[in-house]
Amino acid sequence: MIERATPIDALSAPPAFEDLLRTAAEMDTPDGYKAELIRGKIVVSPFSRLRYSRPMRLLREQLQSHVPDGCFADTSPFLFRFPSAERGYGPDLYVAEEEAFEEDGLHADGAALSLVGEFTSVSTKDADWNEKLDVYGRLVPVYLVVDMQDSEITCFHDPSPHGYRARTTVSFGEPLRIPAPFDFTLDTAI
Structure with missing residues (x-):
């Protein structure tokens, strides 16, 4: 048998969004990894580091008592x-x-x-600050970027078709006002 390159038919168009979602869901990612659709591609990245667990839990616990009726806060x-x-x-x-x-x-x-709430890492920081900010900013009322490298939390709110209209950034340890539909002051001493 002669080894030689075998051409394959190139896709005439990129895969459909629903096909990519289905593929991401069916992927057998290694333990500790998740698959997301970023910039039209399936991106596999590790779950957050162990040291992120405490800040995630503390933030979730504070949010839980302020969530709108019929909603819940989670990290699953x-x-x-x-x-x-x-x-x-x-x-x-x-x-x-x-x-x-x-x-x-x-x-x-x-x-x-x-x-x-996205907790930045070296591998996800760009997507958290750019692509996700753009997508969430058109739909999600509040977006928190917990910048673990710079020890800051930024609250984006007031979404519009062009992205968020307002933002507030504080250093860890400073109070951060979370607007409606939550309407409370977050203790950022994480």
Whole structure:
């Protein structure tokens, strides 16, 4: 048998958004990794480092008593779909409508989110500050970027078709006002 390169038919168009979502859900990612759709591609990245657990838990606990009726705060890895942007993200922390998880599908509707929190890492910082900011800024009422490298938390709010209209950044340890629908002051001493 002669070894030689075998041409394959190139895709005439990129895979459809729903196909990418299905592929991401069916992937057998290694333990400790998650698959997201970033910039139209499936990106596999590690879950947050162990030292992120405490800040995630403390933030979730503070949020829990302020979530809107019919919602809950969690850190479980679920993929939320954003069809108009053809993206699917698995936020580190989120507040979502409970009914979004009553569907049979594998991906929750991004419109069910009232808050997303992303904890930056060296590998995810660019996507958290750029791509996700753009997508969340058109739909999600509150987006928290917990910058673990710079020890700051930024609260983006007031979404619009062009992205968030407002933002506040504080250093860890300073109080941070979380606007409606939460309306409380977050203790950032994490």
